[in-house]
Structures are given as structure tokens and as C-alpha cells.
Amino acid sequence: MTTETISLSRDQGAAAKRAAVAVRADDKAMLRAAADLTRALNKPNASIYWADMLGSALLGYGALALAIWATSTGILLVAALVAVLALYRAGSFIHELTHLKPGSVPGFRLAWNAIVGVPLLVPSFLYEGVHNQHHAKTYYGTANDPEYLPLALMKPWTLPVFLIAAALAPIGMLVRFGVLAPLSLFNPRLRQMVVARYSGLQINPVFRRSKPQGKFARDWLVQETAASLWAIALIGMAATGVIPMRAFLIGMSVASGVMFLNQVRTLVAHLWENDGEPMSVTAQYLDSVNVPPPATLPALWAPVGLRYHALHHLLPGVPYHALGEAHRRLTRELDASSIYFKSNHRGLAPLVGRLAASSWRA
Structure with missing residues (x-):
């Protein structure tokens, strides 16, 4: 969830420097070695996918459930934290779904949507496509990238807005x-x-999604219908007291924590220094x-391979x-002077600090 009131503030010197980076020639030796x-x-290992996703969702x-039933504040907070981390990991498989070839892990997309996507109101059609x-x-x-904002070049207040919007995303x-989905059945506009605007997990506020076509349109309809029925049921059960308000608010808070943590991870997935120009693969x-490694905390805040986000952009087909x-x-085969090592960073705090500093300079 983003706001269209975000405005860009560009420093011409910095923009020129970044433009030079954007047109950097590809490091063919690195790209060839990576391939x-x-x-x-x-080849994805289906056993790992199923065990990891199901185990994370179950936990x-x-x-x-323990947080909802807890009678002490301490147990509630610990259980809620575990729920956020585990459901965040289970939810992160939506990223893998977009890269899995059809039939490579049979039934996984359907199961993920039934167990995670629909209950958390993030069905996979929001990300696929x-x-x-x-x-x-x-x-x-560029402006055509739904998942890119030049945050390093934007005003400092956009960073907290970026995070607050995610915390409110479950609402x-x-x-x-x-x-909106039920009402839209009766109103074409x-x-x-x-x-166009509310059917994608995107951060670029100017991106507009096209109407789905073919088989994907049918998958979209099934997933959206299931999510809509679940959302209506949740609202109705909370309003009538079938679900106690305390349980409903705890569930919403956990969902908010999942979205917030994902947005923190998104904040440092890139350096966000491109000014809108097309980039070579090496520049990307x-x-x-x-x-x-040796950093250990990224296993929690960047799970399911997301700690290797730069490598994933080099090799999107590797599970x-x-x-x-x-x-x-x-790292074993490439020379220490290789560009490959320039995208390796130490942890969350230095990356956030770098982004904040860049934003203040801009």
C-alpha cells in the first residue's frame, strides 16, 4: 500500500552519477560464471517446499492460537512474535510461486493459497503477473517496474510513510x-x-495493472472469490461477536506485523538509487x-532465500x-576483485542507515 502524494526530490549531481552506474556495461565474466x-x-526440491511451507504455517x-488464548501478557507477546515470524516465512512463498515452472511442485500453488494466501488475504494473483x-x-x-521506488532519492519522510502504510495493509x-470486490461486480468503473490499482503487491504508486486474460483470469477469479468470501465472513463474525473482538484484534495485529516486517525487508532489498533509466543486468x-552468512538475523527477516536478493536477480530460476x-x-570460484562481492552487505542496520543518509542528502 503506497500513497500517490509521495514526491521525488532529485539532486542533479547525484542523478548524473547514478545515471552513469545505470549504463554500466555488463560484467560478462561474472554473468557467465553465475550461469x-x-x-x-x-531444479526445485518438492519435499523442501512442502515441509518448509507447511511447517511454517502450522507453527x-x-x-x-496461543496468543489469542493466552492469559498473561508475556505469553501473548512471545506467541504473537513467533506467529509473525512463522507466518511471514510461510507467506514469503508467494515469491517462489512466481518463479516456479508449472508442474514443478504439483499442487503447491493451490495448497499455498488455501492455507496461507486466502486466510491472510494475500492470494497469489496479487503477485503473479x-x-x-x-x-x-x-x-x-523504471516507471514500469511495479516493485521499485527510488527511495534513496526521495524526501526523508517517505521512509516512515512507507513502513506505516504496510502496517495498515491488513485493514x-x-x-x-x-x-470493494463485491461492490465492483455491480459497477464497471x-x-x-x-x-488497475488495488490488485497487486506493488510499491510504485503510478503502476496500473492490466485486466487478466486466459487461464490466469480464471485463477484470479477463483482466488478473489475465495478471499472475498473469507473477508466478508471475518467482518461479519467480528461485528456479530462470533469472533471475540480481542481475538480479531490480535489476529489483525499479527497480520500487521507480518506486513510491516515484509516492508522492512523490502526497504533493504535494493539500494533504490536508480533515477528511472533502464539498467544493465550488472547495474541491476x-x-x-x-x-x-556469517550474519544470522537475516534468516528471520529475509527468509525463503530473500537474503540472497541480488543473487536472485542474477539467477531468478534458482529455487x-x-x-x-x-x-x-x-564466492569460492570468483576472484576477490569481482563485482559479485560488491552487493554483499553486513546486515539490516547498516543498510537502513545508508538509505536514510541518502534520503537526507537528496
Whole structure:
């Protein structure tokens, strides 16, 4: 969820410098090594996908139930934290769904939507068909990229707004699926707006989504209908007391925590220094972030392979469970002077500090 009131403030000198980076020639040696060394890692392991997703969801919902039933504040807070972390991990598989080839993990998309996507009101159609544009070579970092904002070049107040909007996203999802979706069935103009502006997990406020076509349109309809029925049921049960207000608010708070944590991770997934010009693959890589070991906390705030986000932009076909091995192979084989190492960062705090400093300078 973003706001169209965000405005850009550009420093001409910084923009010129970043434009030079944007047209940087591709490091063909690095790109060739990345492809050659990881060729055998492209096949997803279905057992890992199922065990990880189901285990994370089970832990998350169990912890949420404990938080709701807890009689002490301490147990409630600990259980809620576990629920946020586990459901965040389970929800992060929406990213993997956009890269899995059809049939590579049979039934996984349906199961994820039934267990995670619809209950959390983030069905996979919100990301499928959107995220692929973020990986398009000529779209990345431009106005056509739904997942890019030049945050490093924007006013400092946009950073807290960016995070606060995410914390309020569960309310927005309830309204989107429980109110706007049903009403849009009777109003074509409203339907057009819902599809174009409120049907994608995007951060670019000027991005407008196209109407779905073919099989994807049918998948969209099924997922949206299920999410709408669930949202209407939640609103109705909370309003009539079938679900106690305390339980409803705890559930919404956990969902808010999941969205907030994901937005924090998004805040440091890239350096956000591109000024809208098309970028080479190497420049896109350098604008993206790896937070590899020995750092340990990224396993919590950047799960399901997201700690290797820059590497993922080099090798979007490598499944999340193989990215660690891909990184080890590249660091072992590439010379220490390789550009590959320039996207490796130490942790969350230095990245946030760098982004905040860039924003203040801009």
C-alpha cells in the first residue's frame, strides 16, 4: 500500500552519477560464471517446499492460537512474535510461486493459497503477473517496474510513510476484498479501478495493472472469490461477536506485523538509487542486496532465500533452497576483485542507515 502524494526530490549531481552506474556495461565474466556454476541447481526440491511451507504455517497458526488464548501478557507477546515470524516465512512463498515452472511442485500453488494466501488475504494473483515485470531487463528501476521506488532519492519522510502504510495493509485488504470486490461486480468503473490499482503487491504508486486474460483470469477469479468470501465472513463474525473482538484484534495485529516486517525487508532489498533509466543486468545486480552468512538475523527477516536478493536477480530460476549453495560456489570460484562481492552487505542496520543518509542528502 503506497500513497500517490509521495514526491521525488532529485539532486542533479547525484542523478548524473547514478545515471552513469545505470549504463554500466555488463560484467560478462561474472554473468557467465553465475550461469555455469549453478546450472545443476535449477531444479526445485518438492519435499523442501512442502515441509518448509507447511511447517511454517502450522507453527504460525499454532502460535496465533496461543496468543489469542493466552492469559498473561508475556505469553501473548512471545506467541504473537513467533506467529509473525512463522507466518511471514510461510507467506514469503508467494515469491517462489512466481518463479516456479508449472508442474514443478504439483499442487503447491493451490495448497499455498488455501492455507496461507486466502486466510491472510494475500492470494497469489496479487503477485503473479506483477513480480515478473520487476525482473524484466528493460523494466527494472523504471516507471514500469511495479516493485521499485527510488527511495534513496526521495524526501526523508517517505521512509516512515512507507513502513506505516504496510502496517495498515491488513485493514486495506479487508476493505479491498470484503467491500470493494463485491461492490465492483455491480459497477464497471469501480471494477476497472480495483483491477488497475488495488490488485497487486506493488510499491510504485503510478503502476496500473492490466485486466487478466486466459487461464490466469480464471485463477484470479477463483482466488478473489475465495478471499472475498473469507473477508466478508471475518467482518461479519467480528461485528456479530462470533469472533471475540480481542481475538480479531490480535489476529489483525499479527497480520500487521507480518506486513510491516515484509516492508522492512523490502526497504533493504535494493539500494533504490536508480533515477528511472533502464539498467544493465550488472547495474541491476549492484542496486540489489545480498546479506549472506556469517550474519544470522537475516534468516528471520529475509527468509525463503530473500537474503540472497541480488543473487536472485542474477539467477531468478534458482529455487530458494539452492541459493546458499550458489553463493558458496561463486564466492569460492570468483576472484576477490569481482563485482559479485560488491552487493554483499553486513546486515539490516547498516543498510537502513545508508538509505536514510541518502534520503537526507537528496
